[in-house]
Amino acid sequence: MDNTDNLVIPKWVSFTKEWHTKPYPDISPSRSGLSAAGKNVVITGGGTGIGKAVAIAFAQAGANSVSILGRRLDRLKSSVIAISAATQSNTQVLYRKADLTEHAQVQDALASITSAVGKVDIFVNNAGALPPPGLVAKYNATTFMGAFEMNVLTSLNAIQAFIPLAGADPILLNISTNLAHVRPMAGMPAYAASKAAQLKMVEHFAVENPELHVVSLQPGVIATEIAGPDSNVQGQDEVVELPAHFCVWLASSEAKFLKGKFVWANWDVPELLQRAEEIRDSRLLTIGLAGVAM
Known part of the structure; x- marks a missing residue:
């Protein structure tokens, strides 16, 4: 194999018999049992894609506040408009500009949010990047290590800033990828390796902080901005509202068994x-x- 043109998503094996690609009533943010009333929610990478959809879903679930972090002000501002328009509750919607590769910026952003709305109850660790496909034998080393900066360092800075500002019974939802645990798929070494490292780091964080409810999530194969305009992955059929609504369910009492x-x-x-x-x-x-088994 000399190129990675037209990467094809394989047929996944499902843990459940039913396989969803679109939202359904059990995970609807409007379900009374999934209410986020009184909760302060923070989402990294909330200006676009999955992060934006998650923010909208928690606003629809009646969260006390929904705050988004990201690097691009124009995306954050447009996302705030969409989030505010999606809710009929009194949800406060905030945004803070922060480069998640810079610890001080993330720390300052979260401190500013908590000073405005209070401690963070639900933290969605979503920000990340999809590096270009390639083969290990020919992959540019700088680009390869850049994936670790965008997927591991950003998460490290985010969770380090979150933990001292967490409320009672805090929840961390970690947006991961199936490539962190499935059999290798030729052409995606940088993304898979960096997300596998990120997943292991989050697992250690969970063990070190047993008071936290931590769950990692494969959101689906979603056509979002992270893939870039030249995305060549085939087989995308999920809609972004599916992982967004699923996150609302994961943060509910029903999902406590998934810690x-x-x-x-x-x-x-x-x-x-x-x-x-x-x-x-x-x-x-x-x-x-x-x-x-160990």
Whole structure:
């Protein structure tokens, strides 16, 4: 294989029999059981794509406040307009400009948010980047390591800034990717390696802070700005509202059994709930070495 043209998404294996590509009633932000009333929500990378959709969903769920972080003011401002228009509640919508590769900027942004609305109850670690495809043997080393800066360093800065400002019973939703745990797919080494490292870092963070409810999420194959105008990945059929609504469900009391787990937004919530005790009390939906349960 000498090129990575027209990368094709393989047929995934699902944990649940039902496979979703669009939102459905069980994860609707308008469901009373999924209300985010009284909660302060912060989303990194909230100016576009999945982050913007997640912000809209939590506003629809009646959150006390929804705050977004990002580097581009124009995207943040347009996102705030969309978030505000999507809610009929009194949700406060804030934005703060911050380069997530700069720890001080992230720290200052979160401090500014909490001074305005109070402690952070739900933190959605979403910001990241999709480096260009390529083969390991020919990949530019600077570009490769840049993926770690955009996917690992940004997350490190975000969660370090979040933890001292977290409220009671805080929730961290980590937007990850299936490429961090599935069998290798030729052409995506930088993205897969950096997101696998990010996932492992978040797992350690969760163990170090047991008071946190941490869940990692594969959002789906979503056609968003992160892929760039020349995205050549085929097989995209999920809509961005699916992971957004799924995040609202993950932050609800119904999903407490998923603490420390890795889930896909495509999986069926009723089926997951039917297996709640089995999932909670086992190593199901955790990352490890097949055949070695440790």
